[in-house]
Each structure stands twice: as structure tokens, then as C-alpha cells.
Amino acid sequence: MFRAFTLTLFAVYTLCLASADERPNIIIMMSDDMGYSDIGCYGGEIDTPALDALAADGMRFSQFYNTGRCCPTRASLLTGLYAHQAGIGHMMGDYGLPAYQGDLNDQCATIAEVLRPAGYRCYLSGKWHITPYREKELENPDTSNWPLQRGFDRFYGTIHGAGSFFDPNSLTRDNTYITPDNDPEYQPETYYYTDAISDNTVTYIRDHAANHADKPFFAYVSYTAAHWPMHALPQDIAKYEGKYDTGYAPVRDGRLAKLKELGLLSDDWQPAPMVGDWDAQEDKVWEAACMEVYAAMVDNMDQGIGRIVAELKTQGMLDNTLILFLQDNGGCAEIFGRNVTVGPQERPDAPTLAPMGKDELQTEMIPPQSRDGYPLRRGKVMPGPAETQIGYGRNWANISNTPFREYKHYVHEGGIATPLVAHWPKGIAGKNLWHHTPTHLIDLMATAIDLGQASYPTDKTPVEGTSLRPAFETKPIERGKPLYWEHEGNRAVRDGKWKLVAKGVKSPWELYDMEKDRTEMNNLAKAQPEVAAKMAQQYETWAAERGVVPFRSWQQPKKKNNTKDKKKK
Secondary structure (H helix, E strand, O other), X not given: OHHHHHHHHHHHHHHHHHHHOOOOEEEEEEEOOOOOOXXXXXXXXXXXXXXXXXXXXOEEEXXXXXXXXXXXXXXXXXXXXXXXXXXXXXXXXXXXXXXXXXXXXXXXXXXXXXXXXXXXXXXXXXXXXXXXXXXXXXXXXXXXXXXXXXXXXXXXXXXXXXXXOOOOOOXXXXXXXXXXXXXXXXXXXXXXXXXXXXXXXXHHHHHHHHXXXXXXXXXXXEOOOOOOOOEOOHHHHHOOOOOOOOOHHHHHHHHHHHHHHHOOOOOOOOOOOOOOOHXXXXXXXXXXXXXXXXXXXXXXXXXXXXXHHHHHHHOOOHXXXXXXXXXXXXXXXXXXXXXXXXXXXXXXXXXXXXXXXXXXXXXOOOOXXXXXXXXXXXOOOOOEOOOEOOOOHHHHHHHHOOOOOOOOOOOOHHHHEEEEEEEOOOOXXXXXXXEOOOEEOHHHHHHHHHHHOOOOOOOOOXXXXXXXXXHHOOOOOOOXXXXXXEEOOEEEEEEOOEEEEEOOOOOOOEEEEOOXXXXXOOOOOOOOHHHHHHHHHHHHHHHHHOOOOOOOOOOOOOOOOOHHHHHHO
């Protein structure tokens, strides 16, 4: 009797602990190299029912911005700073300047480093890419800037930024390099990195509910879909067979019509021109297949997001979990692997090389073979299988970015405009809502601090962003200062309705009224010289204060800093 009574009291006590903390769980999901209108709830034809459902039950942001490139976006997202302030003004090269050291500095804090002291458990599944991957240091790698040393409790993913979806280079669990074959914690029938990212997130949620129910959690789900190479599972590719056989124009026209229905494309805006000529394509079957595989990659990611949402429902966590989905930059126009011929252009009937060993680490971004022994194939090869290494190309990237100009790398809207889907039943005041005020990656740290009731370290660079909480409550966001961009000399300022933007160091500034012309087709720099001059000065002041220097003045990488040198920066 006494034992039963004691167990009952313990159960009540545990239940009270589990319900005492009303702060929301926070999940930030980010895809890689996708255009503004790719997912269904932003105008696309790709099947994304999980994201569409989150949007219908939550909120979408029409003017959310990233930095236009993978590493800077990740640095900005995690720190609430402009990427230069976090040491990642370009990519992972060390150029001998604090803003361009290519390694997350110690003057910033990550969201995990801020939320963990406030009582959150912190999990990361996916791409890190804010510290160098040194493939020659496999036995004793420098882990000082890996996720567990930057606030996360658990990590599954890749340190490097790109690689095979069937055999990712730099694959890591916590602080140890692994292979898909020797990881005792995850052995699916078929290994596919996007699935692995989703499935490990599901495991984190399940384990959290079982062992840490008294605490909220922060999860960063950092997909590599749909970054090249175009790798996808056969069953996902089959869903899109023939979908793109009619070429670029019908897909673009369908997106334009849907964007207008959604209110994302005004009748007064002139869409950016289509760059591809379908009639001029010599191999239409191959070109259509590239988009089929791209769509399959996005579809698979959405399936995984559906599994994550389902697990939240199962654990009774969905209502008080803020889910945010965004993209790291616009569609990618890089010609990766399309302009070279490597290996057999047709897939051999069977592997022709020795398979890799169970414990043999994959160190290459472009592996010379698949794990089971098929040789590398590049050129006009049919995408999808593990040994292929190509991208989907500029013409499809232009369609992905409908209705905007330019691509990844650039800071015109095609490079930096991203969907932001927000879902939080307990915190968003309504369903199927839109927020139209310009917002930015720098706002995510501020939002986490606000909702997580956390304290930001006073000895770190102050956060630049503003909490998104007012938007969730259907109130205006009061920023009070412009937003800025710089990457590879591409630069921009957004101040109210005005955007000043330039493509490259030597190109003149362009000025656009974003209320009348968000597609950036009517340059007003000559018609509004005072506005352009004022904003150009705003940019110069911002750049000087944050260590931005002209592109190519730092182009030659310096010798890598050792850990002690890095800590001094």
C-alpha cells in the first residue's frame, strides 16, 4: 500500500515537472539551395504536403531574407549577427581578417549556447559548415568549433557543406567521424542523407520526451536537400517521371499563376525574364530528368518533415513547439559537373570497382566511386544514382527563383528571398496568416532569446535582430534600422520600401521601390538620386563598422590559424 502511494506521488511529481515549463520547444528547419517558389505553399508544383499543412495551420512570411550563400547564412542564423561579425564573411577560407577567418569566432554565441544555460536541451541534425573540414586530420580532428563545443547536446550530420547523399563526407556523430555502415545508432535498409537527418531528429524528439520531459528543447534541422549533386531515391524520382517534359515555360507559367493567387506577385510587377530556351536543348530527356530528381529531393525532405511533425504529435508536443522552415539561399545556377565528362556516361550493369570497407571514411566531396563500387560519372549522365555528380543548372534555377532575378551568390531577390513558414498552435494568433514586413535571419536569435526567456552573454557581440514574436501575435515588428547584405562584392540595403543593390564590386548601385517592383525590373537610381546616395552612405557606414572589405582585396587565403590563434581573434 505504502509503495503504491509512493509511486503515485512520484508520478504526480514527474507530471508537475513535465508541465511546469511552459516555454515552447523551438525547431528551425532549413533546406539548401532552393528557390523562392519551389514548395507548394509558395507557388511550386513540387509535392510538399507537410510544409503546406504547417503553412495552412500557421503563418507565412512573404519578405524573409537569408544571406545568399550557405556558410554565411548558417553563421547568421545561429548567432543573430551579420555573417562578417561571426567571422564568416565569405566561406571557409582563412583570409587573415577577423571578418573573413572562415571559422565561427568566439565573439559570438550560438542559439544553443544561449538556450542551453536557460534550461533547454539542444539538438542538431544535418549540415554544420561554419568551421573548416580538414580531411587530412581524421585521427585527431580539431573539434573546438564543432556543434557539441558550441552548445549542442547531441549532433548527427556533416561538418563539411556538400557531398554525396548516399555517402556523405565528414559524416559525424557527436565528436566522432563515422560511415553510413558503421554507425550503430542508425542502420536503415537504404541509407540516404536527407532521410538520416529527418530520422535522427525524430529519435532526438522521442528520446527527449522519454528522458527530459521537464525541459523544452531546441532542434536545428539543417538539410542539404536540394544542393547538388542531384541524388534521390528511385521511388521518389518515379513520382515526377514526365512532370517536366514540356520544358521551362509551362512550369514557370504555373508558378506565376499560383503566386498571383497567393498574393505574392502583384499584377503591376513584371516577372524577371525566363533565361532558358527549351527548343534549343539538344537533350530534353536529360534536362527534364535533372528537374525530376531535384523535385524528388525536395519531396523526400518534405516526407521527413512530416515524420518529425508526426512524432511531435505522438509525444503531445506539437501545440507548444514553434516550427520554422526556411532556405539558405536561392536556386543554384552553378554548372557543377554538367560541363565535364568523367567516367562511363551509362551506368554499368554491375559495380566495376572494389567496394569501400565498413569503417572506411568518406573524405571527398566528389567521391571517385560509390561505396558499393560504381565509378564516378559526370557530364550528361542521368542524375539520381550515388556515383553521379551533377547539378540541375542555371535554367532550372531560374525557374526555381520565379518570379525573381539572379541566384545563389547574389543579393538581388533571387539570391536572398526565402519562404519562412511558422507553425505554433499555442503561440500564433490564427491560421493561414501572412506577415509582410521585411525580416531576416538575424531575427531568429532574438526570437529564441525572447521565447526561451534566455539571457544573451554580455561579453559577446550584441545581437543585431528583432524578435518575431509580434508577428506571431499579428502585431507589427518595429525594427528601426535597415537590413544589409554583402557577399563576394554583391551588396544591398533594404530600408522600408526601398532596396539599393549592386551585382559585384564594379557594378553601379541599382534602386528599387519594393512595393511597386519587388522583381527589380525598374531601376530608379537615376530618377531618385538622393535616395540612392543616402542608402549608399548607410551601406558604407554599416560595412566599415562590421569589418566588410571589398571583394578580392582578401582573395588569397592565408595559412590556417591553429586553435590557439583562433581563440585570440
